[in-house]
Amino acid sequence: MAERIQLHDLHFKPYLSEAQIQARIRELGQEIAADYQDKKPLFIGILNGAFMFTADLARACHFDADFAFVRLKSYEGTSSSGEVITMIGLKAPVEGRYLILVEDIIDTGRTLHTFLPQLQAQNPASVRIAALLSKPEARVKPLEADYTGFEIPNKFVVGYGLDYNELGRNLPAIYQLED
Numbered sequence: 001m002a003e004r005i006q007l008h009d010l011h012f013k014p015y016l017s018e019a020q021i022q023a024r025i026r027e028l029g030q031e032i033a034a035d036y037q038d039k040k041p042l043f044i045g046i047l048n049g050a051f052m053f054t055a056d057l058a059r060a061c062h063f064d065a066d067f068a069f070v071r072l073k074s075y076e077g078t079s080s081s082g083e084v085i086t087m088i089g090l091k092a093p094v095e096g097r098y099l100i101l102v103e104d105i106i107d108t109g110r111t112l113h114t115f116l117p118q119l120q121a122q123n124p125a126s127v128r129i130a131a132l133l134s135k136p137e138a139r140v141k142p143l144e145a146d147y148t149g150f151e152i153p154n155k156f157v158v159g160y161g162l163d164y165n166e167l168g169r170n171l172p173a174i175y176q177l178e179d
């Protein structure tokens with residue numbers, strides 16, 4: 001197993017290995033295929049955190065689909081700022097489309113709680129959520145993903161797209177903040 005790492009001033013221990021993540025993503029691809037095979041869904045990846053998950057999920061979904069990205073921001077350091085800012089908005093038309101939002105992690109739920117109504121206002125055929133990680137104990141807004149990779153405890157994690165002040169996104173595995 002990989003070793004503990006340091007990013008800036010904090011230490012992290014191995015939590016989900018690259019093999020565990022990739023195996024779970026293959027299962028999610030199969031679940032999503034069963035529901036969307038003939039619907040040509042539009043996956044909307046939420047940058048920056050979901051860039052790696054979106055790319056791997058795309059390769060696990062063996063059916064016609066398109067991909068778009070938005071950039072939303074709510075985190076500063078290791079905690080949610082409570083405010084959601086749209087840094088880059090959606091350019092693709094979504095009316096009548098089957099949308100699948102792709103998130104790295106659902107924490108307080110504020111990001112998607114803010115973003116979902118903005119999408120619903122544009123009359124898509126449907127909107128579902130795929131999240132690699134979920135911290136149910138941290139929820140402030142009632143919100144669940146339709147496809148969840150792993151439910152995890154309320155501890156800060158990094159790697160596989162997730163950063164600590166912009167470090168750690170390129171790690172192929174996920175690490176948890178040490179107590």
Ligand code: 5GP
Nearest residue numbers: 049075106107108109110111156157162163
């Ligand atoms: P929300 O609180 O709105 O559900 O989460 C918004 C975003 O905060 C997530 O998409 C993710 O980018 C970031 N975030 C939430 N929990 C963590 C965490 O444990 N580690 C890191 N690096 N980012 C997180």
Ligand code: MG
Nearest residue numbers: 049050104105
């Ligand atoms: Mg995110």
Ligand code: MG
Nearest residue numbers: 075162163164
């Ligand atoms: Mg971040």
